[in-house]
Amino acid sequence: MEKLVSYKEMAPGGIVVNPGNSLEYKTGDWKVLIPVINQETCTRCRICWYVCPDNAIVELDKEYTTKKNRKYKVSYDVNADFCKGCGMCAQECPVKAIEMVPVEVA
Amino acid sequence: MLEEAKRAIPLSTNHAIAYAVKDLDVDVISAYPITPQTTVVEKISEFIAKGELDAEYIHVESEHSALSAAISASLTGARAFTATASQGFALMHEMLHIASGLRAPLVMSVAMRSLSAPISIWNDQSDLFNARDAGWIIIFAHTAQEAYDTIIQSYKIAEDHNVLLPVMVGYDGYVMSHTIEPVIIEDKEKVMKFAPKVQYPFKLDPDKPVSIGSITPPEYYYEFKYQQVQAINGSLPTIEKVDEDFGKTFGRNYGLMECYMCEDADSLIMANASYASTLKAFLPEIRKQGLNVGLLRLRVYRPFPLQKFVEYTSDKKNLLVIDRAISYGAPYQGPLANEISGAMVKEGLKLNLISVVAGIGQRTVEFEDFLALARLAHEGRRHEETIFYGVRE
Amino acid sequence: MATIEIRWHGRGGQGAVTAGEVLASGAIIEGKYALAFPEFGAERRGAPVRAYTRITDNPNIPRTPIENPDVVVILDRSLLKKEYIEGLKNGGYIIANTPLKPDELIKKLNLPDSYNVSTVDATTIALKWLKANIVNTAILGAVIKTTNLIKIDTIIDVLKNRFHGKIGEANAMAVKEAYDSTLVMKLQEAI
Numbered sequence: 001m002e003k004l005v006s007y008k009e010m011a012p013g014g015i016v017v018n019p020g021n022s023l024e025y026k027t028g029d030w031k032v033l034i035p036v037i038n039q040e041t042c043t044r045c046r047i048c049w050y051v052c053p054d055n056a057i058v059e060l061d062k063e064y065t066t067k068k069n070r071k072y073k074v075s076y077d078v079n080a081d082f083c084k085g086c087g088m089c090a091q092e093c094p095v096k097a098i099e100m101v102p103v104e105v106a
Numbered sequence: 107m108l109e110e111a112k113r114a115i116p117l118s119t120n121h122a123i124a125y126a127v128k129d130l131d132v133d134v135i136s137a138y139p140i141t142p143q144t145t146v147v148e149k150i151s152e153f154i155a156k157g158e159l160d161a162e163y164i165h166v167e168s169e170h171s172a173l174s175a176a177i178s179a180s181l182t183g184a185r186a187f188t189a190t191a192s193q194g195f196a197l198m199h200e201m202l203h204i205a206s207g208l209r210a211p212l213v214m215s216v217a218m219r220s221l222s223a224p225i226s227i228w229n230d231q232s233d234l235f236n237a238r239d240a241g242w243i244i245i246f247a248h249t250a251q252e253a254y255d256t257i258i259q260s261y262k263i264a265e266d267h268n269v270l271l272p273v274m275v276g277y278d279g280y281v282m283s284h285t286i287e288p289v290i291i292e293d294k295e296k297v298m299k300f301a302p303k304v305q306y307p308f309k310l311d312p313d314k315p316v317s318i319g320s321i322t323p324p325e326y327y328y329e330f331k332y333q334q335v336q337a338i339n340g341s342l343p344t345i346e347k348v349d350e351d352f353g354k355t356f357g358r359n360y361g362l363m364e365c366y367m368c369e370d371a372d373s374l375i376m377a378n379a380s381y382a383s384t385l386k387a388f389l390p391e392i393r394k395q396g397l398n399v400g401l402l403r404l405r406v407y408r409p410f411p412l413q414k415f416v417e418y419t420s421d422k423k424n425l426l427v428i429d430r431a432i433s434y435g436a437p438y439q440g441p442l443a444n445e446i447s448g449a450m451v452k453e454g455l456k457l458n459l460i461s462v463v464a465g466i467g468q469r470t471v472e473f474e475d476f477l478a479l480a481r482l483a484h485e486g487r488r489h490e491e492t493i494f495y496g497v498r499e
Numbered sequence: 500m501a502t503i504e505i506r507w508h509g510r511g512g513q514g515a516v517t518a519g520e521v522l523a524s525g526a527i528i529e530g531k532y533a534l535a536f537p538e539f540g541a542e543r544r545g546a547p548v549r550a551y552t553r554i555t556d557n558p559n560i561p562r563t564p565i566e567n568p569d570v571v572v573i574l575d576r577s578l579l580k581k582e583y584i585e586g587l588k589n590g591g592y593i594i595a596n597t598p599l600k601p602d603e604l605i606k607k608l609n610l611p612d613s614y615n616v617s618t619v620d621a622t623t624i625a626l627k628w629l630k631a632n633i634v635n636t637a638i639l640g641a642v643i644k645t646t647n648l649i650k651i652d653t654i655i656d657v658l659k660n661r662f663h664g665k666i667g668e669a670n671a672m673a674v675k676e677a678y679d680s681t682l683v684m685k686l687q688e689a690i
Binding site (some may be wrong): 006 | 207208209270278308316317318319320322325326327329330332333336491
């Protein structure tokens with residue numbers, strides 16, 4: 001267990017003086033299900049990226065060409081360190097390109 | 107005629123405080139009117155309108171918002187001020203704790219007044235004594251001059267990075283707030299040299315971001331509260347030093363607690379604000395009546411200057427404590443008397459403590475009443491219960 | 500100089516409180532210590548009001564109401580009653596707004612000869628200069644004439660600071676006319 005610091009070492013007033021420290025607090029191990037994005041059916045509408053409460057949908061500069069030869073400049077992935085498995089991305093995806101699958105399977 | 111008085115101008119305590127705010131170049135004033143405080147913020151608005159003070163003047167929709175705005179301003183590094191009394195003060199209560207919890211170095215003046223119901227617009231100290239556990243530094247002024255001087259001292263105390271606590275300056279509504287008396291107003295440059303702006307060390311700043319107002323789970327909250335305990339207890343030497351330095355700069359200082367006609371007295375009356383100034387005037391006459399009584403004037407209330415209290419009272423026989431607020435159902439029903447009895451136990455003092463509640467809702471206490479109280483102190487009988495002086499049986 | 504205690508009686512709107520403040524302000528400007536405060540009530544126009552002024556050379560001044568004044572000032576004619584003179588010290592002054600002469604007022608109120616009495620028709624003066632029954636500045640002229648507590652020029656300076664432009668001028672004229680027309684009847688050694 002992490003050792004907690006003395007009151008003397010804490011900034012007053014509960015003020016957080018090292019902003020952005022949520023990156024150090026990985027919440028990804030809570031999940032049971034994780035989204036898997038189907039790059040074939042995904043239309044790159046960005047809705048999943050938008051609705052994710054933990055910014056865990058990652059837009060990658062990675063080209064992708066579908067079997068029907070449609071070219072996309074970007075691909076989407078899930079940051080497993082922060083995804084809590086809430087499933088909002090899958091719920092909101094208009095083309096049902098996201099499937100929630102058990103972590104063990106993924 | 108009188109050298110010291112020659113520089114004085116006629117001001118009410120409310121206006122004296124407004125002058126202090128101007129001379130301190132306060133950046134943000136949040137204002138909501140409530141009698142008997144209103145003329146403080148009215149006068150400040152005049153100063154701003156005339157261009158004598160360059161400040162943001164925020165008309166808020168309640169006292170809750172007044173203090174919220176002042177806290178926020180203070181946390182951006184601005185010098186902030188607000189003023190209140192009575193019902194408005196009560197409405198602020200939630201924000202009082204947020205101000206001290208966030209360690210906002212703002213200053214607020216309180217024209218002390220009774221609380222409803224039934225409605226009373228008159229003076230007592232119910233409002234301030236209800237807020238004594240809110241973690242603020244609390245200082246009482248007994249003259250308009252002291253109020254002016256104490257507001258100046260307060261910013262220097264509050265903004266000290268070893269303190270970082272809000273300060274409230276209490277004085278009696280009407281009896282002081284609306285009374286014209288001589289006040290020496292100092293040169294603005296000299297005031298700013300004495301109390302230069304010291305910004306909040308963790309101010310909101312896009313170049314150096316911080317998060318303010320975080321939630322703290324059980325394993326952290328307690329430590330932050332303990333920081334406040336350390337900060338307020340540790341502020342006493344700063345308060346004393348600022349007062350001493352003020353004396354060196356301006357020729358007036360007040361001490362943490364004042365003992366007046368006290369050295370040769372067997373018995374003391376503890377009083378604050380207007381009762382202290384009135385007692386100072388009456389004590390010579392009271393002495394002539396053979397009552398060997400002095401005044402112990404409560405000035406700095408939070409943190410309580412316990413060592414000074416012991417120094418002044420350890421060789422005395424009787425201590426009569428006048429409370430102008432009621433602690434309903436408490437062992438002593440005067441809040442101050444309750445604390446003094448605790449202090450006596452802590453320090454092993456063998457004083458005969460007499461608890462008196464008086465002046466509730468501005469019930470007049472005249473010379474004969476002070477004489478009667480002095481007689482009570484002088485006689486030194488034991489009174490187990492709080493005496494509700496002057497109430498009609 | 501001992502402490503001089505002045506009690507003002509008027510009706511809400513006549514300026515008793517302001518009169519008390521202006522007198523104290525003048526005293527402070529002249530380097531004396533002074534306090535001025537009203538009897539605090541739910542102020543409303545027309546109700547009887549009291550105000551107090553203490554002038555002294557002692558920096559410690561009590562903040563209690565004045566029960567035994569050296570001077571009682573009555574701003575409203577309807578308040579020319581013995582109950583408003585209660586507590587006045589022997590040798591003290593009554594300064595009243597009335598067209599009566601001092602001896603006529605003494606007779607009318609059946610006053611004992613232990614008081615000094617001054618009268619001034621402040622209402623007529625106020626109506627002339629201020630076009631309103633605001634008698635406080637006029638009565639101040641009578642107070643200065645009777646007590647010599649402070650200089651009339653100091654009072655005029657305070658008034659001009661408080662009321663700017665034409666209103667300040669009109670108030671100054673009211674004070675001067677009242678000062679000149681006040682009748683003082685000293686029956687006792689001045690306090």
